[in-house]
Amino acid sequence: MISPYVALAFLPFCFAIAIWASWSDMKFMKIPNKAGAAMLILWLVLGLIMVPFNLWLWGWALAVCVLVAGFILNAGGAVGAGDAKFAAAMAPVFIHADLRFVLGLYAACLLGAFAAHRLVGFAPAFRAATPDWQSWTHKDFPMGLALSGTLIFYLLAALLPLF
Secondary structure, eight states: OOOHHHHHHHHHHHHHHHHHHHHHHHHHSOOOHHHHHHHHHHIIIIIHHHSOHHHHHHHHHHHHHHHHHHHHHHHTTSSOHHHHHHHHHHGGGGTTOOHHHHHHHHHHHHHHHHHHHHHHHTOHHHHHHOTTOGGGTOSSOOTHHHHHHHHHHHHHHHTGGGO
């Protein structure tokens, strides 16, 4: 787990990027490359300031590994290209993480995002307010919602020692 102070520094920026990626994925069924670029720039600048240099470099290595795995999964049709790129851009933030915790958190966020997206889609008021969202009628699920949730809840969990 990253230190609470590093999580506190990353949280406001990651929250804004996660909201942007989630909204875009639900509306257009695409995560903009600029969202991934923003995450990488955040790691480039804030990571260099807040994280020890050797771990900062390992963060880049982790991003490359996740990108390669994402492209392989994309080639097999398991995930979208935007999801793979956004996951790779988020990956450096998880450099201190226990893989079991992150995968469990991702599974919970995936189930929660799927259930919430489907349930809210049945609410006439919400559906009327967002009639142009492609995720309501698209056969695929907007995975950016679950990826963003994983990032935000991980950073929030890292803050727990402060309380």
